[in-house]
Amino acid sequence: MDVPADRSLDESTVELVEMLGHPNPRMREDLAYPLLTTWLTRGVYDDLLTGLGDGITPGMRQGLGRDGDISVVRRSYSALMLAEIIGRDNNEHLVSSSSVLDWGDRATTWYVREQDHRGWIPELGWANTIAHGADLLAALARSRHFGRLELTVLLDVIADRVLAPTAYIWGHGDVDRLAYAVMTLLHRNELDPGIVEPWLARLGEGIRPPRTRGHLAAEWPPPSVRNTSSFLRALHLQLALGVQGRDDLRTDAELFAQPPAHRADLLLAVLDQIRAEQPWLYRPTTKARPLGGERTVK
Template sequence: MSEAYWQSVMQTGKHVPVDRSLDESTVELVEMLGHPNPRMREEIAYPLLTTWLSQGVYDDLLAGLGDGIAPGLRYGLGHDGDVSVIRRSYSALMLAEILGRDNDEHLMSADTVLGWGDLATSWYVREQDHRGWIPEQGWAHAIAHGADLLAALARSRHFGRLELTVLLDVIADRVLTPTAYVWRHGEDDRLAYAVMTLLHRNALDTGIVEPWLARLGDGLRPPRTRGHLDAEWPSPAAGNTSAFLRALHLQLALGVQGRADLRSDDELFAEQPAHRADLLLAVLDQIRGESPWLYRPTSRARPVE
């Protein structure tokens, strides 16, 4: 259908069109999620799909909808700098919304959600295109949208201690993997929020999280050969790691809140994460280790709550 047709749907209440089947409309809108024109995907496809999702239009079709979108995570995977990243990125964003609906309404099986988790984590650590904004094509944002997808998985009742530990490792892999891109469109905040969402589950103790933080801290220290730097430092990945740890520290210190449109977030974010004081100190240890010449050493006394 033409852009004018879909604009009329937007302007008349975003209702499901009555002149064609839901299946036909959905297939076309899902295809539009990868459109290089930002008006088509950001002003038509994404808002219509998320509106119908929130209205329960897809409640009996939720698993099938996600199964139709999930292959988009593999579309052009390995490419960097072309338009294929848009389909991968918006497939991730839409899957996050579908999982959000399931987290509120409990509509899908564990097998379905765990299967999407495997696809999501496999895609995320292999994504090469980290561009946030693309001139004339708008937001690509694969790193940020992937963080949103991991946060949605972290909320899932189907994810227990083992699966949440895997998500932590995937986030570390993503942050530490060498790249030519320096994140500058809020990717560090979105990834830190994914970790905060995971920590709010209170399923992982400090014996898991602190070694994970130490692994990230190792990524801040320059490699040396015979006392000399091997290359310019910090590398983009080290800079991204530093920004991520600082974002995580700030979110732990200030506290974060859930999404207003997700009922399940009211309970999840009602209290601060367990072991918050210890985790604050552990994050600070890694930040201090990046520039030990700069920061005063401190004791491991707990900060004031």
């Protein structure tokens, strides 16, 4: 895993970045990505981190809007690699605010426009755009360059992504990793319930069946609604059980040391949305929050 001594770092890096879109998963998943992340962790790119990130981001635009072709692996692994680059900056404080904010703009633009949501693809291996995008948003959520405004934008991007119509039902842990990105946002304690609860209500509206003269207007639920419903349940479970940080990220021990602020209120707010999906099924367990107080559980 050492940097080759018989060729320049630039030459090796260009080749490895190109291989992130290779159709052979052995080249992409067993060679290019592990080598780049190992060199990143060892500090090989510390003086070049801004340029490396700028060189990775165009891969997220390659073939954007297509669905079902090989271009998806370049977009997805570019996003995953950018998450690692931002993680390195989160550890070492090497990149300017303007660069990270620019990467955030590029990342969120890609994520909401991505049409190919395949997880495992025979012959191609993993694509995992939804999961890799979630990892990228979680890296941005940890960034010292992201304050209340930027974190709110990330929250809205997640809702846009979850609610967008799609033909794909997400599997392979996609909703778990996306919920973990939200938990990372919540652990920053920059977003109060006045921001998060309306966001949850927006997701809840997305899973309520439309009705025409008392009957469903179309087959229900479509894939996007199933994804939203699964996402809300994953978020509820993570709020209830708690999540932990990554061992390789120095700030995570402190970030995840305590539950997020307003956890109890957020748990009940998530449950309100899950219950409203099928109100005939679930027994009411909350009562109205008194003025100046918190909601309580019966």
